[in-house]
Amino acid sequence: xxxxxxxxxxxxxxxxxxxxxxxxxxxxxxxxxxxxxxxxxxxxxxxxxxxxxxxxxxxxxxxxxxxxxxxxxxxxxxxxxxxxxxxxxxxxxxxxxxxxxxxxxxxxxxxxxxxxxxxxxxxxxxx
Amino acid sequence: xxxxxxxxxxxxxxxxxxxxxxxxxxxxxxxxxxxxxxxxxxxxxxxxxxxxxxxxxxxxxxxxxxxxxxxxxxxxxxxxxxxxxxxxxxxxxxxxxxxxxxxxxxxxxxxxxxxxxxxxxxxxxxxxxxxxxxxxxxxxxxxxxxxxxxxxxxxxxxxxxxxxxxxxxxxxxxxxxxxxxxxxxxxxxxxxxxxxxxxxxxxxxxxxxxxxxxxxxxxxxxxxxxxxxxxxxxxxxxxxxxxxxxxxxxxxxxxxxxxxxxxxxxxxxxxxxxxxxxxxxxxxxxxxxxxxxxxxxxxxxxxxxxxxxxxxxxxxxxxxxxxxxxxxxxxxxxxxxxxxxxxxxxxxxxxxxxxxxxxxxxxxxxxxxxxxxxxxxxxxxxxxxxxxxxxxxxxxxxxxxxxxxxxxxxxxxxxxxxxxxxxxxxxxxxxxxxxxxxxxxxxxxxxxxxxxxxxxxxxxxxxxxxxxxxxxxxxxxxxxxxxxxxxxxxxxxxxxxxxxxxxxxxxxxxxxxxxxxxxxxxxxxxxx
Numbered sequence: 001x002x003x004x005x006x007x008x009x010x011x012x013x014x015x016x017x018x019x020x021x022x023x024x025x026x027x028x029x030x031x032x033x034x035x036x037x038x039x040x041x042x043x044x045x046x047x048x049x050x051x052x053x054x055x056x057x058x059x060x061x062x063x064x065x066x067x068x069x070x071x072x073x074x075x076x077x078x079x080x081x082x083x084x085x086x087x088x089x090x091x092x093x094x095x096x097x098x099x100x101x102x103x104x105x106x107x108x109x110x111x112x113x114x115x116x117x118x119x120x121x122x123x124x125x126x127x
Numbered sequence: 128x129x130x131x132x133x134x135x136x137x138x139x140x141x142x143x144x145x146x147x148x149x150x151x152x153x154x155x156x157x158x159x160x161x162x163x164x165x166x167x168x169x170x171x172x173x174x175x176x177x178x179x180x181x182x183x184x185x186x187x188x189x190x191x192x193x194x195x196x197x198x199x200x201x202x203x204x205x206x207x208x209x210x211x212x213x214x215x216x217x218x219x220x221x222x223x224x225x226x227x228x229x230x231x232x233x234x235x236x237x238x239x240x241x242x243x244x245x246x247x248x249x250x251x252x253x254x255x256x257x258x259x260x261x262x263x264x265x266x267x268x269x270x271x272x273x274x275x276x277x278x279x280x281x282x283x284x285x286x287x288x289x290x291x292x293x294x295x296x297x298x299x300x301x302x303x304x305x306x307x308x309x310x311x312x313x314x315x316x317x318x319x320x321x322x323x324x325x326x327x328x329x330x331x332x333x334x335x336x337x338x339x340x341x342x343x344x345x346x347x348x349x350x351x352x353x354x355x356x357x358x359x360x361x362x363x364x365x366x367x368x369x370x371x372x373x374x375x376x377x378x379x380x381x382x383x384x385x386x387x388x389x390x391x392x393x394x395x396x397x398x399x400x401x402x403x404x405x406x407x408x409x410x411x412x413x414x415x416x417x418x419x420x421x422x423x424x425x426x427x428x429x430x431x432x433x434x435x436x437x438x439x440x441x442x443x444x445x446x447x448x449x450x451x452x453x454x455x456x457x458x459x460x461x462x463x464x465x466x467x468x469x470x471x472x473x474x475x476x477x478x479x480x481x482x483x484x485x486x487x488x489x490x491x492x493x494x495x496x497x498x499x500x501x502x503x504x505x506x507x508x509x510x511x512x513x514x515x516x517x518x519x520x521x522x523x524x525x526x527x528x529x530x531x532x533x534x535x536x537x538x539x540x541x542x543x544x545x546x547x548x549x550x551x552x553x554x555x556x557x558x559x560x561x562x563x564x565x566x567x568x569x570x571x572x573x574x575x576x577x578x579x580x581x582x583x584x585x586x587x588x589x590x591x592x593x594x595x596x597x598x599x600x601x602x603x604x605x606x607x608x609x610x611x612x613x614x615x616x617x618x619x620x621x622x623x624x625x626x627x628x629x630x631x632x633x634x635x636x637x638x639x640x641x642x643x644x645x646x647x648x649x650x651x652x653x654x655x
Contacts, residue, residue: 097560107568109555
């Protein structure tokens with residue numbers, strides 16, 4: 001899919017909505033971590049994959065954190081944060097915003113976890 | 128009594144105990160306080176009872192700083208002044224606005240909010256506001272859910288709407304009938320004549336656009352022409368001192384401030400009810416209110432920034448889903464085929480989300496206003512910190528009376544950008560964390576352009592050019608609104624604000640005018 005350099009409202013909403021659904025799946029499966037809910041999460045990540053919004057967010061993330069440009073590193077970061085929030089992605093996202101663990105992508109404030117999910121979905125294209 | 132100075136049979140000389148220059152919110156509030164007191168009061172107004180283009184032209188001014196909306200359209204030069212076109216939005220300044228904040232240069236009023244509270248109460252009556260309730264009391268009145276936002280970051284802020292009161296219409300009859308008040312129309316003050324020591328006002332020179340000239344004498348004078356005209360008149364009155372009246376310290380005209388408006392688009396992601404309730408409106412028997420937020424005092428202190436409010440800027444109108452649904456429902460319930468049925472159905476389908484929210488809201492809060500649109504535009508209005516380089520001076524251009532126009536050199540400081548930047552990130556984080564809502568922030572706020580000041584929108588709130596301060600080096604008037612240098616010349620209006628806060632200025636203008644009226648009464652001998 002062709003991507004532009006701008007993160008439009010539609011792109012942004014699609015990316016965040018996909019992440020939000022992922023958080024619901026993690027909760028309803030009663031799982032304790034993102035990766036342990038792998039089939040469903042992978043499905044959602046697949047939805048993000050190739051999406052222009054997710055790729056733009058991923059690129060911004062890798063500009064700030066080039067050392068995270070590996071799947072294992074991103075998975076470890078997300079898993080650790082998820083575990084600290086009893087497997088609740090929703091709680092993790094809320095905590096990210098409350099604690100200013102955020103970054104800006106074209107004027108949209110994105111939580112670091114959202115950005116990491118996009119980065120995970122965007123590998124390797126976004127690096 | 129009314130005298131039209133343009134009329135050939137009008138007297139050329141006037142004499143009173145108190146002379147008020149300018150019949151806007153401040154001038155009329157003071158004059159009305161003197162009705163039936165027995166004191167001889169002159170209220171001098173440049174315009175007439177109706178709008179006149181030639182008189183309005185005297186408000187033309189030159190911009191030499193950051194580009195602004197055309198100054199000639201921001202104010203009205205007629206009886207009632209700019210209250211003839213204000214939208215009536217009222218809120219008092221917050222207590223923190225009056226404090227000396229060590230991170231904001233030149234902050235700190237010589238009076239407190241508590242000291243002004245009794246006058247705010249009286250100002251509510253003048254502005255036809257039904258209640259003095261604010262914030263949590265208003266939220267309770269409107270049956271709003273408590274805000275989930277972090278109270279150390281973002282707190283509830285409410286505004287109340289005046290009808291809006293048109294001061295000219297409201298007080299015209301009272302002033303016309305008053306035996307001790309003389310309203311002089313079409314009289315432009317072109318000079319304030321002081322004594323040799325520039326410490327006492329002796330008289331005013333007045334003129335009409337047709338060339339008629341006259342003179343006004345009084346014991347006490349009040350300058351109430353707004354924050355651009357007040358310094359303009361002081362600076363232009365240079366017959367005794369080149370720097371103008373009461374300006375030996377070069378403070379007159381400095382510290383010109385505005386409220387800095389930035390717009391954000393808010394996008395509710397899921398159930399947007401908490402968000403919509405937090406940025407809404409409400410109308411009931413107690414009045415019409417706007418619900419919004421402001422940055423918490425603690426955050427202002429921690430981040431070393433100014434005060435900021437955030438409110439919904441959304442307008443509903445013809446195309447709103449709720450209004451369209453209402454039209455369809457009304458037609459159907461009366462057995463008629465709805466007019467423009469197809470168009471209205473489209474309006475409804477286009478924004479089902481807001482229709483559902485509004486139906487739910489109506490069910491929970493029957494007297495609440497409709498909130499429209501899935502996308503909500505939020506307006507952030509930030510305090511501009513006092514800046515001596517932001518100033519009103521005299522232009523080389525002359526007006527129709529041959530007097531120098533005002534030159535407005537509006538300047539901002541880095542702290543002003545930082546204030547809005549913190550507001551944007553705080554709002555974005557709070558809405559994302561607690562309201563399932565995201566906002567889009569304009570790029571220039573986070574990655575400032577070289578011309579970032581010109582990205583801000585001014586809102587025609589002119590503030591600070593004859594500010595109140597104990598120290599004559601930092602302000603033009605003292606805590607009683609008397610000019611430091613002149614023993615019988617006072618100033619009323621937003622030009623005396625020491626700092627601007629975020630609140631719309633009219634309520635504070637009126638409160639300060641009432642406070643000044645009380646002081647002036649104490650300065651005049653008891654009327655016979």
